[in-house]
Amino acid sequence: MDNKKLAADKIKNAIMDIQEYIGNGEYNGDNPPIYLLTATLAIKALENQIPIKPNLEGDGYDNEGNLIYGTWLCPNCDAHYEIDYDDYNYCPICGQKVDLSDIN
Numbered sequence: 436m437d438n439k440k441l442a443a444d445k446i447k448n449a450i451m452d453i454q455e456y457i458g459n460g461e462y463n464g465d466n467p468p469i470y471l472l473t474a475t476l477a478i479k480a481l482e483n484q485i486p487i488k489p490n491l492e493g494d495g496y497d498n499e500g501n502l503i504y505g506t507w508l509c510p511n512c513d514a515h516y517e518i519d520y521d522d523y524n525y526c527p528i529c530g531q532k533v534d535l536s537d538i539n
């Protein structure tokens with residue numbers, strides 16, 4: 436098993452552990468208990484650590500007619516970044532881990 440999949444599996448297991456603790460996480464009241472707010476934030480933060488491939492946008496064609504991609508979009512917040520220039524492991528806006536292996 437490759438390391439990326441192993442890391443993602445560990446994160447998914449941690450999320451499941453938290454979900455098991457909070458049940459369905461639903462609370463019908465004005466002031467949800469602090470543990471529920473904290474657990475929900477923790478799940479969101481953990482989900483952001485699982486890398487997702489970005490969406491790509493083409494901006495022209497090469498001499499053989501192949502689409503050239505110039506922009507990648509964060510899969511979580513749709514922020515636009517320039518390929519070959521904005522080389523991030525995490526989206527600077529929302530913190531989503533991105534897998535740019537297809538475009539590097």
Ligand SMILES: [Zn+2]
Pocket residue numbers: 509510511512513514526527528529530531
């Ligand atoms: Zn983002």
